[in-house]
Amino acid sequence: MGGVRFEHRYTYRKAVNIIMLSTTGLLTLLALIPLFWVTGYVIVKGGRYLDLDFFTRLPAPLGQPGGGVLHAIEGSILIVALATLFSAPAGVLIGYYAARHPNTPLGMGVRFATDVLSGVPSIVVGLFVYGVVVVRLHTFSVLAGGVALAIIMLPTVIRSTEEMVKLVPPSLREAALALGAPEWRTAISVVLPAALEGIVTGVILGVARAAGETAPLLFTTLGNDNFEVIRLAKLAIGVGASPWEIARLILTQPVDALPLTLWKYSQQPYPERVNQAWAIALVLMMLVLGLNLMARVWLAYRRRR
């Protein structure tokens, strides 16, 4: 009697086991549907409208077909390059400090602030940079966009540097110190190079994140259909401007970026613009997912060795 009931109970438990375990697999599939749906749609739809003009021409007048998004491509490159320049060196040093002093008040403060900053909504970062940079310079600019994206990138760079520096064996550092190298020399020529691959991966992930961000650019770079670096530079050289003045001219222009242009185009009633929005989405996806995949595969490969 008891044995039969036990058998029943056992069958029931086995059934629950199988059903629930397969449910988790199904849920994983379910969650990946949007990824394939988005990617597939963007490739099909965006691929159709991607041509050479897209990369080499400025936007056509509203409602007319043709034209490209050269202004946004140049803008994105400039803003992201500037953001990397601002955030990577500082972020690496801050991350190094946090790794070397994990238990001092300042070290803990830095780690806490990193967590806080990575949770701050990007739109709030946009508001902040508007108040701090745009209001003071009296103009929306490449510079302000660079600062905004640098703030977005900082937590990624700091955290990955911190983790990678912690993985460097202490014996390496001690060996350098025992040979008489000062602390700074040890950091720059021994510890940081040993952690370099991880740090670079962190920076690439930061760049990938920054390149896809729109919200922080809304009120820092605003947008500019006629932004073209080479034309600006020629104009400036024509009136005999020094390189410093040319750089200043370019950095203080309002500017578009790919995600920002995508957003604007998606809101417009002109089908040509919406089509181009899909093409921008394809370029962005390739860029962002490509960088991400590259960084992660590389890191996994190095770790296994």
Place this chain on the structure above:
Amino acid sequence: MGQQSNLKRFWRHGDALWEALLVALALAFLVLVLHIGWMLWQDSELSRRAFGWRFLIPTAISHWNPAKGLFQAWPSIYGTLVTSLVAIVLAVPISIGIAIFLAEICPPWLRLPLNYLVEMLAAVPSVVYGLWGIFVFLPTVAVSAGNFLAATLGKVPGLMALFHGPIPTSGLSRLGASFILTIMIIPTIAAVSRDVFLAIPREQREAALALGATHWEVIWDVLIPYGASGFLGAIILGLGRALGETMAVTMVIGNSVEGSYSLLRPGYTMASIIANEFAEAVKALHSSALMEIGLILFGITLLVNVMARILVWRVSSRVPGR
């Protein structure tokens, strides 16, 4: 004498300078983060003076009227809360399922590719989700789900306010925004929960298996209670992401202040109202009110993230010898 030469050597080495540089950068970073809060506080002064606590309290939902100089944050706070909560409710079972599959069940050869795919899901730029949402996802999935909800729950007396229709044919609505948010926060919750599972010591599983538990019973009765605070942390971290998500939501929520609480109608969130109106806010009071919304958003996400970190840290610090 000897001490002085020590000091000299110290300076010649440059270590003091190096240390000073690091400390200065670290301090500058702290100041930067504090300054974000401080600047929002200062720039919202006009609005805080004019409206006081009235800015925050629940009111009729249309009390946001830039033309009349009437600003109350409640409509957008409501939008943020309701979309984020619906997204969490939908995302949690799916994410925990993924975490279980990735950490406990999936064969090793599948683990790495699946991890990548989940991370790709998180890496898709928010504007791309928005674009896909407007033109593909909302008109199909959100509209049919909305019509279904309006026809069923919308008829139930207590729930009418939340589910009365009709949903716009474009699908632009709080429900649409919740769906997109769900997709966007799943990777966050799943990845952190997976790490929580992986951090649970092996002995816990072996002990339960030795007592005759099935694989599922190990997961459900042993691992999930053991890592409970970590999972809670993962969920709160996802909540933090949902609360602050801007572009995708701005593109799909319809951006309107019509006086309805329904999930099936368009609305605003705190982030989307800033994104949508700040560039056009001419009046000082208008931009100040938007700054105050930014301040509230900053405060809420700060609180949520700190809470989440503490919870996750409590599980991983309990693990012996790792």
